[in-house]
Amino acid sequence: xxxxxxxxxxxxxxxxxxxxxxxxxxxxxxxxxxxxxxxxxxxxxxxxxxxxxxxxxxxxxxxxxxxxxxxxxxxxxxxxxxxxxxxxxxxxxxxxxxxxxxxxxxxxxxxxx
Amino acid sequence: xxxxxxxxxxxxxxxxxxxxxxxxxxxxxxxxxxxxxxxxxxxxxxxxxxxxxxxxxxxxxxxxxxxxxxxxxxxxxxxxxxxxxxxxxxxxxxxxxxxxxxxxxxxxxxxxxxxxxxxxxxxxxxxxxxxxxxxxxxxxxxxxxxxxxxxxxxxxxxxxxxxxxxxxxxxxxxxxxxxxxxxxxxxxxxxxxxxxxxxxxxxxxxxxxxxxxxxxxxxxxxxxxxxxxxxxxxxxxxxxxxxxxxxxxxxxxxxxxxxxxxxxxxxxxxxxxxxxxxxxxxxxxxxxxxxxxxxxxxxxxxxxxxxxxxxxxxxxxxxxxxxxxxxxxxxxxxxxxxxxxxxxxxxxxxxxxxxxxxxxxxxxxxxxxxxxxxxxxxxxxxxxxxxxxxxxxxxxxxxxxxxxxxxxxxxxxxxxxxxxxxxxxxxxxxxxxxxxxxxxxxxxxxxxxxxxxxxxxxxxxxxxxxxxxxxxxxxxxxxxxxxxxxxxxxxxxxxxxxxxxxxxxxxxxxxxxxxxxxxxxxxxxxxxxxxxxxxxxxxxxxxxxxxxxxxxxxxxxxxxxxxxxxxxxxxxxxxxxxxxxxxxxxxxxxxxxxxxxxxxxxxxxxxxxxxxxxxxxxxxxxxxxxxxxxxxxxxxxxxxxxxxxxxxxxxxxxxxxxxxxxxxxxxxxxxxxxxxxxxxxxxxxxxxxxxxxxxxxxxxxxxxxxxxxxxxxxxxxxxxxxxxxxxxxxxxxxxxxxxxxxxxxxxxxxxxxxxxxxxxxxxxxxxxxxxxxxxxxxxxxxxxxxxxxxxxxxxxxxxxxxxxxxxxxxxxxxxxxxxxxxxxxxxxxxxxxxxxxxxxxxxxxxxxxxxxxxxxxxxxxxxxxxxxxxxxxxxxxxxxxxxx
Numbered sequence: 001x002x003x004x005x006x007x008x009x010x011x012x013x014x015x016x017x018x019x020x021x022x023x024x025x026x027x028x029x030x031x032x033x034x035x036x037x038x039x040x041x042x043x044x045x046x047x048x049x050x051x052x053x054x055x056x057x058x059x060x061x062x063x064x065x066x067x068x069x070x071x072x073x074x075x076x077x078x079x080x081x082x083x084x085x086x087x088x089x090x091x092x093x094x095x096x097x098x099x100x101x102x103x104x105x106x107x108x109x110x111x112x113x
Numbered sequence: 114x115x116x117x118x119x120x121x122x123x124x125x126x127x128x129x130x131x132x133x134x135x136x137x138x139x140x141x142x143x144x145x146x147x148x149x150x151x152x153x154x155x156x157x158x159x160x161x162x163x164x165x166x167x168x169x170x171x172x173x174x175x176x177x178x179x180x181x182x183x184x185x186x187x188x189x190x191x192x193x194x195x196x197x198x199x200x201x202x203x204x205x206x207x208x209x210x211x212x213x214x215x216x217x218x219x220x221x222x223x224x225x226x227x228x229x230x231x232x233x234x235x236x237x238x239x240x241x242x243x244x245x246x247x248x249x250x251x252x253x254x255x256x257x258x259x260x261x262x263x264x265x266x267x268x269x270x271x272x273x274x275x276x277x278x279x280x281x282x283x284x285x286x287x288x289x290x291x292x293x294x295x296x297x298x299x300x301x302x303x304x305x306x307x308x309x310x311x312x313x314x315x316x317x318x319x320x321x322x323x324x325x326x327x328x329x330x331x332x333x334x335x336x337x338x339x340x341x342x343x344x345x346x347x348x349x350x351x352x353x354x355x356x357x358x359x360x361x362x363x364x365x366x367x368x369x370x371x372x373x374x375x376x377x378x379x380x381x382x383x384x385x386x387x388x389x390x391x392x393x394x395x396x397x398x399x400x401x402x403x404x405x406x407x408x409x410x411x412x413x414x415x416x417x418x419x420x421x422x423x424x425x426x427x428x429x430x431x432x433x434x435x436x437x438x439x440x441x442x443x444x445x446x447x448x449x450x451x452x453x454x455x456x457x458x459x460x461x462x463x464x465x466x467x468x469x470x471x472x473x474x475x476x477x478x479x480x481x482x483x484x485x486x487x488x489x490x491x492x493x494x495x496x497x498x499x500x501x502x503x504x505x506x507x508x509x510x511x512x513x514x515x516x517x518x519x520x521x522x523x524x525x526x527x528x529x530x531x532x533x534x535x536x537x538x539x540x541x542x543x544x545x546x547x548x549x550x551x552x553x554x555x556x557x558x559x560x561x562x563x564x565x566x567x568x569x570x571x572x573x574x575x576x577x578x579x580x581x582x583x584x585x586x587x588x589x590x591x592x593x594x595x596x597x598x599x600x601x602x603x604x605x606x607x608x609x610x611x612x613x614x615x616x617x618x619x620x621x622x623x624x625x626x627x628x629x630x631x632x633x634x635x636x637x638x639x640x641x642x643x644x645x646x647x648x649x650x651x652x653x654x655x656x657x658x659x660x661x662x663x664x665x666x667x668x669x670x671x672x673x674x675x676x677x678x679x680x681x682x683x684x685x686x687x688x689x690x691x692x693x694x695x696x697x698x699x700x701x702x703x704x705x706x707x708x709x710x711x712x713x714x715x716x717x718x719x720x721x722x723x724x725x726x727x728x729x730x731x732x733x734x735x736x737x738x739x740x741x742x743x744x745x746x747x748x749x750x751x752x753x754x755x756x757x758x759x760x761x762x763x764x765x766x767x768x769x770x771x772x773x774x775x776x777x778x779x780x781x782x783x784x785x786x787x788x789x790x791x792x793x794x795x796x797x798x799x800x801x802x803x804x805x806x807x808x809x810x811x812x813x814x815x816x817x818x819x820x821x822x823x824x825x826x827x828x829x830x831x832x833x834x835x836x837x838x839x840x841x842x843x844x845x846x847x848x849x850x851x852x853x854x855x856x857x858x859x860x861x862x863x864x865x866x867x868x869x870x871x872x873x874x875x876x877x878x879x880x881x882x883x884x885x886x887x888x889x890x891x892x893x894x895x896x897x898x899x900x901x902x903x904x905x906x907x908x909x910x911x912x913x914x915x916x917x918x919x920x921x922x923x924x925x926x927x928x929x930x931x932x933x934x935x936x937x938x939x940x941x942x943x944x945x946x947x948x949x950x951x952x953x954x955x956x957x958x959x960x961x962x963x964x965x966x967x968x969x970x971x972x973x974x975x976x977x978x979x980x981x982x983x984x985x986x987x988x989x990x991x992x993x994x995x996x997x
Contacts, residue, residue: 027138028145046146047169048177050139055181058120066134069141071148076138 012044012052014095017080017088020062026075027053053078061087121183131184135175143168193529200530207502208534211495214888215538215585217881218491220545221484223570223578227550229477230573231566232379232470236463238372240312241414245462246421248279248411250455258455259466260407261439263304263388265452268438269411270306270323272431275424277416278310281409284377287358287384287394288667288850295851298340299563301375301382302391308335308369310414311376317341318352318367325366326387332363332394333387338371340383356384359394359667360849374565376412378467381565397669397819404439410466413459421459428457445715469564473557476871479948483637483878486630488585490885493623493630495534496589497892500620503527503597510597524594531590532583539582543570546578557870559863592619621929624886624893628933629940631879631886631970636941638872638879639962640952645872647954648865654796654805655696656734659687660857661832662695663824663839667850671813672822674745676846677726680826683838687827690729691813693722695823696798697860702821706778706809708765709786713777720761721799721806722780724820726813730793732827733857740772740791747812754812756791761807780811781818787811800864802953825857832856871951883969887977890926894981897925905985906993915986922985926978930971941966 019025019033027049034044056062061084069075080088124131143164150160168174179188201208236242248269250258261269266281282303289298305326313320316338325333334356336344345351355362363386375382388409392399401408415424428435436453503510513523550568558564570578596619665672672691680689694702703718727743730736737756747754755776762771776787787809795805813820824843828835836854843852862869898905905918913921945957955962 026141028142031142045169046142046167047171047174050135050142050174051177051181054178058117058182060117060120069145071145073141073144074137075141076134 011095012048013056014088014091015042015044016049016052016056017061017084017091020078021080021085021088024065024067024077024079026069026077028075030078056084060084117183124182124184128184135178139168139171139174189525190529193526194533196526197530197533201533204502207498208537211498211534212537212541214491214494214498214885215535215582216541216545217885218484218488219535219539219542219578219581219585220549221487221542221878221881222481222581223539223542223546223574224549224553225477225480225484226577227546227568227570227574228473228553228566229481230571230577231550231568232467232473232477233464234573235378235567235571237311237376237378237465238370242463243461244414245311246413246415246459247462247466248413249458249460251458252455255451255455257458258407259410261409261411262404262407263402263409264404265407265435265439266304266409266411268435269413270304272428272435273416275416275419275427275431277414278306279411279413280304280307280310281388281411282307282376283409284375284380284382285386287386289356289358291357291360297851298383299381300334300384300386301377302386302388304409305387305389307376307385310412311373312414313370313373315367316370317349318365320367320369321385321387326389328389330387330389332358332361332390333366334358334363335385336365336368337374337381337383337385338368339374339381341368358384358386361394363390363394372567376410376465378465379469379564379566380467395667397667404441405444412462412466425457425459432457448716472867475951476867479637479871479951480874480878482944483634483875486634487878487882487885488581489588490627490630490882490889492585492589493627494885494889494892495531496593497620497623497889499527499531499590499593500596500623501892501896503593507597514598520598523598524591527594527597528586528590531586531594535582535586535589536579538585539578542582543575543578546570546574553870553874556873557866559859559866620893620896621925622932624889624926625929625932625936627886627889628930628970628974629937631882632934632937632966633941633944634875634879634882635966635969636962637944637948638875639965640945640948640955640957640959641868641872641875643955643959643962644951644953645865645868648801648868651801651954653696653798653801653861654735654794655798657696657857657861659827659829660733661826661828661835661839662698662855662857662860663826663843663852664855665822665824665843665847668822668847669819671816671820672824672846674726674814676843677728677824679842680824680839681728683835683842685828685830685835687829688728688732689824689826690732691726692729692823692825693724693813693816693821694798695825695857695860696733696796697800697857697864698823700821701799701806704779704781704809706776706787708771709775709777711777713779719765719807720757720778720809723798723808723810724813724816725756725810729813729825732825733796735796736794737791738794739770740789742791743810743812748814749817751815753785753787753815754790755787756793756810757789758793758805758808758810759795760805761809762792764807776809778809781816781820783817801861868951868953883973886970887973890929890974890977891980893929894922894925894978895984898922898981898985901985902988902993905988906990909988910990910994918986918988919979919982922982923975923978926974926982930974934967934970 015034015038016030019030019037022033022037025033030053031044031046031049034042053062057064057078061081062078063081064076064078066074067077143161146164146167147157147160150163151157155163165171180186237245239245247259248261250261261281263281266279269276270279272279280303282301285300285302287298287300289296303321305321305323308320309322315335318335320335321333324330336351341347341351345354351365352367354365356365357363369385374380375385386394388402391401400406415421419427433453440449440452510523514520547568547570550566554564554566554568677689677691680686694700702722703720704722705713705718706720706722707713725743727745727747730742738759740756743754743756755778757765757771757776765771766774771789771792774789776789778785778787780787793808793810796808797803797805798808799806826835826839832854839854840852908918908921941963942958949957
C-alpha cells in the first residue's frame with residue numbers, strides 16, 4: 001500500500017465533483033473512485049463523505065436519483081449537474097494555478113548576489 | 114440560492130423520507146464496505162466492525178449532513194420553540210401576564226388597522242376590482258368633484274369605444290309596505306350598466322340591465338343576498354314577487370351575489386333600483402334625473418386593450434360632447450363653464466366609494482399613532498417581566514454557557530421564547546380586535562347613519578398582526594436577552610449574589626420610557642375629552658334639548674296651519690313651529706339675495722334660505738335680536754317679509770341697520786322683493802364647528818309650490834310619551850311614509866360623532882397606558898425591594914424609621930417618573946401640534962389637559978410604588994441579614 005496523505009481542506013468537494021464527473025456513482029462508489037484515481041494516495045474519511053455529498057446536492061451541483069447497484073441493491077446515485085460541471089471547471093483551473101504557483105515558490109533558491 | 118431553497122423545501126416537505134433515505138444510503142455504504150473487506154479475507158464479524166470503525170460516528174455524520182442541507186437550523190428553532198412552550202407551561206403566571214399584555218397591545222393595533230383596512234383598502238367583492246376606475250372632475254378652481262349628473266353618466270356609458278362599462282350610483286332609503294307595516298329599507302339607485310360594469314352574476318333571477326334604465330320601463334329591483342335570505346328565506350319564488358315601495362309596485366327580478374352589498378362602502382343596499390324608476394317612486398325628486406343635478410358617483414371599466422393613459426386622453430378630447438349633454442342651453446355662462454371647464458380624471462376604484470373616508474381618515478391615523486404608543490408601553494412591560502425572569506434564570510443560562518453553548522445560540526433561544534409569547538399575544542389580539550372593531554363601529558354609528566363594515570380579519574390584517582408580533586418580540590426580547598448573557602458563566606456559578614441579580618438600570622429606563630409615552634397619550638386624551646366637552650357646552654345659537662323633529666318631507670304641498678294648532682294643543686307640547694329645514698339636518702337651500710338695487714349674480718347663491726312659521730324661532734330658542742318674529746299675519750296676501758341673521762346683516766349691510774331695508778331675491782325660481790323685519794342671532798345650523806352662514810328666513814306661509822316641511826316641537830316630557838299622539842295626529846297627512854319622531858339632540862350627537870370616537874378611544878387607550886405604566890412601576894419597585902432586602906435590613910437595624918424606608922423606596926419610582934415627564938413633554942408638545950386642527954375651543958398647550966395628565970401619572974406612579982415600598986418598610990432586619 002502506498003503512503004497515504006491527509007486531504008487538504010477544501011479539496012474533498014473538488015475530488016467528489018471530479019469523481020462524479022466520470023460517471024454516475026453511489027456514495028460508496030465515490031469513495032472507491034477517489035481511491036482509484038488518486039491511486040490510493042489520499043485518505044478520505046469515509047463518514048465525512050456524506051455531509052459533503054449532501055452539501056453539494058443542496059447547492060445544486062449534484063443531482064441524486066435512486067437506482068440499482070451492480071449487486072442489485074437499491075442505491076442513491078449522484079450525477080453532475082450543469083452548475084456542477086461549471087464549478088468543477090473553475091475549481092480545477094484555480095487549483096492548477098495555485099499548485100503551479102506553490103510549486104514554483106517551492107523551487108525557489110537563494111538568489112545569487 | 115434558488116437551488117438551495119428548492120432543496121430545503123423538498124427536504125422539509127418530506128422530512129421522514131429524507132431521514133429514511135439517509136439511513137438507507139449509509140447502511141448501503143457499510144454493507145458494501147463490509148463485503149469488500151470480507152473479499153480481502155476478513156471474517157464477517159471483523160469486517161463489519163472494521164467498516165463501522167472506518168466510517169466513524171453515524172449519528173455525527175447524519176447531523177453534519179442535516180446541517181449541510183439547512184435542516185439543522187430548523188431543527189434547532191423548532192427545538193427552541195418546544196423548549197419555550199415547556200418553560201412557559203412551568204411558569205404559567207409569567208406567561209399569562211406577558212400574553213395578556215401583548216394581546217392588549219397587538220389587539221388594539223389590529224383593531225384600528227382592521228378599520229383602516231375596511232375603510233380604505235378592502236376591494237369590492239366584484240370581478241377584477243383592480244380594473245375599476247373612479248371618475249373625478251378637476252379644475253375650474255373648485256376642489257375635485259366626484260359627483261356626476263344622470264345625463265352625463267348616460268353620455269359616458271355611450272362611449273363604448275373607450276369603456277367596457279360606466280355606471281353611476283347613489284345610496285337611497287326606500288319606504289316599503291303600506292299602512293301599519295310601513296318601514297324603511299336601505300337601498301341604492303343605479304344606472305342600468307351597474308352590474309355589468311362590476312362584472313357580477315345573479316344568484317337567482319337576473320340583475321339590472323340597461324333596458325331597465327329607460328323612461329317608461331317597468332319598475333324592477335334587485336335584492337341583496339342577505340335581504341333575500343332574511344325576507345324570503347332564500348326561496349327562488351322571491352323572483353317575480355312584487356314589493357310596495359312608496360306605494361308603487363316594484364317587481365323583484367333577481368338576487369345579487371353573496372357578500373356584495375353595493376358600491377357604497379360602510380352602508381348596505383338591500384334593494385337596488387334603476388334610476389329611471391325614481392320619478393314613479395318619488396315624483397317630488399324627479400328633478401334628480403335632469404341636467405342640473407350632480408348626485409351620482411361613477412365607476413368605470415375601460416374596454417380591454419384601452420390603456421388608462423389612452424383612455425383619459427380620448428375622454429378629455431371627447432369631453433365637450435359629453436359635457437354638452439348635461440348642459441341646459443338656457444343656463445348662464447358661469448354655470449355652463451362649471452361643467453365644460455373641468456377635466457375628467459381616473460382614480461383607482463377597486464375599493465368603491467364612501468364619504469366616510471374623508472371623515473375618518475385623519476382620526477384613524479391619530480388612533481393608529483395612539484395604539485402604536487400603547488404597544489410600545491406594553492413592550493416595555495413585557496421586557497421588564499423578561500428581565501426579572503432572566504435574573505431568576507441566571508444559573509440556567511450560566512450552566513449552558515459553561516458547557517459550551519455560544520452566546521448567539523442562547524440569545525436565539527431567548528428570542529424564540531419572546532417570539533412564542535408574541536405570537537400567542539397576536540393570536541389573542543386578533544380575536545380581541547374583532548370584538549373591539551365591532552364596538553368601535555357601534556360607537557360611530559347613529560340611527561341616521563348606521564355603518565356596516567366587513568370586519569372579518571383578512572390576510573392583510575393577519576399579516577399586519579403577525580408583522581407587529583415579530584417586531585414586538587424583537588423590541589421587547591433583544592435587550593433582556595443580551596443583558597442576561599452578557600455576564601458570561603462565571604459570576605452566577607460562583608453564587609455571587611451581588612452580581613447574581615443584574616442592576617436595574619435597564620429596567621428603570623424602560624419604566625421612564627413608559628412614563629414618557631403615557632404622558633403623551635394622557636395629554637392627547639385630555640385634549641380630545643376637553644374638545645368634546647367644549648363642543649357640548651358650546652352655545653350654537655339654538656337649544657336642541659327638549660326639541661322633537663318630525664319630517665314631513667314626503668308630503669306634497671304646504672302643511673295646513675290648523676295642523677300646527679292641533680300639535681300645539683297636545684299635552685306636553687310647549688311650542689311648535691314649521692320650517693323648510695332644521696338645524697344640522699345636512700340639507701340646505703340657498704338662493705341669490707342682495708340688498709335692493711344691487712344686481713343679482715347670474716349663477717351664484719349668496720344666502721342660505723329657511724322658510725319658517727311663527728313659533729319656529731321660539732321653539733328652537735333662536736333669538737330675534739332686533740325687529741320682530743314672523744306672525745300669523747305674514748300670509749301670502751300680506752307684503753313679503755324676511756328676517757336675516759347677524760352674519761347676513763354684517764356681510765351685506767355693513768355698519769347700518771338692515772331693518773326696514775329691502776332685499777332683491779329669487780325665491781324658488783320667482784324674483785321677489787322682501788322687506789327685512791327682523792334680525793336673528795347667528796346660529797350654527799350647518800355644523801357646530803362651522804360658522805353660521807349668511808341666512809335669510811322667509812315666512813313658510815309665503816312660499817309656493819312643494820316645499821319641504823319639518824315640524825319642530827318643544828316638549829316638557831320625553832319623546833316616547835308624545836310619539837303615539839303625534840303619530841295618530843300626523844300619519845293621515847302622510848299616507849306613503851311612516852311618521853318618525855326624532856329628538857334634535859340626536860342630530861347634535863351625530864355631528865359630534867368623530868369627536869366622541871376620538872375622545873372615547875383616546876381616553877380608553879390612555880387608561881390602558883396608565884394601567885400598564887402602573888404595573889411597570891410596581892414591577893420595578895418590587896424588583897428593587899427584593900434586590901436590596903439586605904441593605905434595607907441593615908438600615909432598619911441601624912435605626913431607620915419605616916417612613917424613611919418608604920420614602921427611600923419611593924425615590925426609586927420618582928426618578929423614572931421625573932425622567933419620563935422631562936422626555937415626554939416635548940414629544941407631547943409635537944404630538945399635540947399635529948392634532949391642532951381637530952381641537953375645539955382650546956390650544957394644543959392646554960394647561961388643564963397637561964396638568965391633569967401629569968397629576969394622573971404621578972398619582973398612579975406613587976400608588977403603584979407604595980405597595981412594594983410598604984413591604985420594604987416591614988422587612989425584618991434579623992431575617993434579612995441572616996439569609997446570607
